[in-house]
Structure formats: C-alpha cells, structure tokens
Amino acid sequence: MNGVTEARAEISGGVVDLLGVLAYGELSAFDRLAEDARSAPTLAGRVALASMAGAEIGHYEMLANHLHAHGASVEEAMQPFRQHVDAFQESTAPRTWLESLVKAYVVDNLAADLYRELATVLDDEIRRIVLTVLDDTGHSAFAEREVAAAIEADSSQRDRLSLWSRRLLGEALTQAQYIVAERDGLAELIVAGSVDLSGIAALFRKLQQGHAKRMQVLGLG
Structure with a gap:
C-alpha cells in the first residue's frame, strides 16, 4: 500500500x-518568484522577490513534513495537480516585469481566498498549518x-494590466474548476464548508468578488 493510501486512514x-x-x-x-527575481529591473526588486521565494519553499517544506508525519508522500499527494497547475503557468507566462508582479498578486490572493474558505471545515x-502557509510573504504590498x-x-499601463488581470482570473478559475471536478475529496470539502446549497458555484462567485475588490486596490479596477 502506498504512502498516500496509508495516510488516508488517518486524514481524509x-x-x-x-x-x-x-x-x-x-x-x-x-x-515563479525565483525566475521573476532574475528579471527584476532593480536590485531592491530582486531582493524582495528572492526573499518571497524563500518563504514559499519554507511553506512547501512545512506541508511536506505534515504529510510525512501522517505516512503520506508529498510527491504522490502533489501528482494529481501537476497537469492543471502547469497548464495554467504555461498559458499565462508573463512578458514583462509588471505582468509578473500582477500574476503573482492575482494568483496568490485567489489561492489564499479559496484555501481559507476550505480551512473552515478542517480540524x-x-x-x-494551512493558514500559516497562506500568510502573506510581503508580495501584495510590494x-x-x-x-x-x-x-x-x-497611465497606458492601467488598461494593459487590467486586461491581463482579467485573463489571469479566467484561466485560474477554469483550472480550479477542472481540479474540483476531478477530485471528489476537494469538492466534498467545499460543499461541507458552504452555507449555500449552490456550494461550488457560490464559492467561485465569492472568489470573483474578492478579485474585483483587490483590483480596485491595485488601481486596475
């Protein structure tokens, strides 16, 4: 019996x-952040993104350690999601430094909104652990x-980056929907945490609303 199967006797x-x-x-x-750091136009930008990249790998190790403690392999646990996450990354490759920043801002905050919703039904x-991993690494303010x-x-940057943020939202939600459709366990967590019978649809509407508010803060509303 493999590690993930054994772990599921302890955690769902x-x-x-x-x-x-x-x-x-x-x-x-x-x-993504390590690559973006190399293309930063200033040393301050390079240092900021390199520091954030370090925080992300620290979060990865925390999750890997928790899975291991429950007899699970992090590699096996990640495997079902590689295709969709990689497809998103490839289809939204930034062409400029600013596009890189907006992508990280949009994606990180959408993911944080989604996982915080799911965290409400966890022990x-x-x-x-989930909320610690979702702590802002400083990227949003930067x-x-x-x-x-x-x-x-x-000022012409506003329209270009607004279009870019809308594309990112659409692509991210599309891949998220594919993942939820394929992974019954995740769908069950969403339904368990929903106060609305529409469940998954309601959650995605909430994510879109949160995105719209952040775009106002970013000046791209």
Missing part, C-alpha cells in the same frame, strides 16, 4: 488532496507599490 482523502495541491502551488510559486491542527508607480509614470 480531501485533506490529503488539499495539502497536496497547496504543496504543489507553493513549489510552483517558488519557481485545528491542519487549519493552523506589488501594489510597484504597479502604482508604473501607472503614475505611464
């Missing part, structure tokens, strides 16, 4: 899936400052 399949998709998201975020120990400065210097 939905929780293993949740920790697996979180872990792969953190690993992907590390890759105390796992909820603490992105807000950088985008505001760019728009002030060139």
Whole structure:
C-alpha cells in the first residue's frame, strides 16, 4: 500500500488532496518568484522577490513534513495537480516585469481566498498549518507599490494590466474548476464548508468578488 493510501486512514482523502495541491502551488510559486527575481529591473526588486521565494519553499517544506508525519508522500499527494497547475503557468507566462508582479498578486490572493474558505471545515491542527502557509510573504504590498508607480509614470499601463488581470482570473478559475471536478475529496470539502446549497458555484462567485475588490486596490479596477 502506498504512502498516500496509508495516510488516508488517518486524514481524509480531501485533506490529503488539499495539502497536496497547496504543496504543489507553493513549489510552483517558488519557481515563479525565483525566475521573476532574475528579471527584476532593480536590485531592491530582486531582493524582495528572492526573499518571497524563500518563504514559499519554507511553506512547501512545512506541508511536506505534515504529510510525512501522517505516512503520506508529498510527491504522490502533489501528482494529481501537476497537469492543471502547469497548464495554467504555461498559458499565462508573463512578458514583462509588471505582468509578473500582477500574476503573482492575482494568483496568490485567489489561492489564499479559496484555501481559507476550505480551512473552515478542517480540524485545528491542519487549519493552523494551512493558514500559516497562506500568510502573506510581503508580495501584495510590494506589488501594489510597484504597479502604482508604473501607472503614475505611464497611465497606458492601467488598461494593459487590467486586461491581463482579467485573463489571469479566467484561466485560474477554469483550472480550479477542472481540479474540483476531478477530485471528489476537494469538492466534498467545499460543499461541507458552504452555507449555500449552490456550494461550488457560490464559492467561485465569492472568489470573483474578492478579485474585483483587490483590483480596485491595485488601481486596475
């Protein structure tokens, strides 16, 4: 019997899936931020993103350690999500530094909104781990400052980045819907935490509303 199957005797399949998709998201975020750091136009930007990348890999290790403590393999737990997460990353490859910042801002905050909703139905120990992993690494404030400065210097950036943020939202929700459709355990967590009979549809509407509010803060509403 493999590690993930053994772990599911202790923690549910939905929780293993949740920790697996979180872990792969953190690993992907590390890759993305490390690459973006190399293309930063300033040393301050490079240092900021490199520090955030370090925080992401720390979060990955926390999730991997928790899965291991329950007899699960983080590699096996992540495997079901590679295709969809990688497809999203490939279809939304940024062309500029500002697009990189907006992508990280949009994706990280959407993911945080989603997983915080799911965390409401978890036990105390796992909820603490999930919420710790979702702690802001400082990227949001950094992105807000950088985008505001760019728009002030060139107002045409606003329209381009607004279109980019809408594309990111659409692509992210599409891949999230595919994942939920394929992973019954995650769907059950969403339904368990929903106060609305429409469950999954209501959650995605809530994610869109949160995104719209953040775009106002970012100056791209």
